[in-house]
Amino acid sequence: CATGDVTIVSHGAVGALLLAHLRGVPITRALDQPGMGSVFRFDAPAWRATSGWRRVPAT
Template identity: 40%
Template sequence: MIVGHGGVGTLLMCHLAGFEVARARDQPLGGCHWAWNTTDQELLHDWRRIDA
């Protein structure tokens, strides 16, 4: 688990997944997370609310 600010999380997610950095990739609201599979090196899911 890596915990950080949403902007940093967006940059990391974009880098790992090979996405172009764009505001459309920002977390929609505060309190969100995304998941990365370290074995397969793939994004499991984009931003989701923690409390959902």
């Protein structure tokens, strides 16, 4: 089994659906990303979210 970080890049709506699933909560627009270029972290082996959405800083 490989270890390390994995990045999933998707449309924000897909991220919101995944975030709802990881949190075990109903799908809601409240889980939409706050703006383009947002990320959240999750623990894949535990299959749970470890953060909410955060904006990626502009460079």
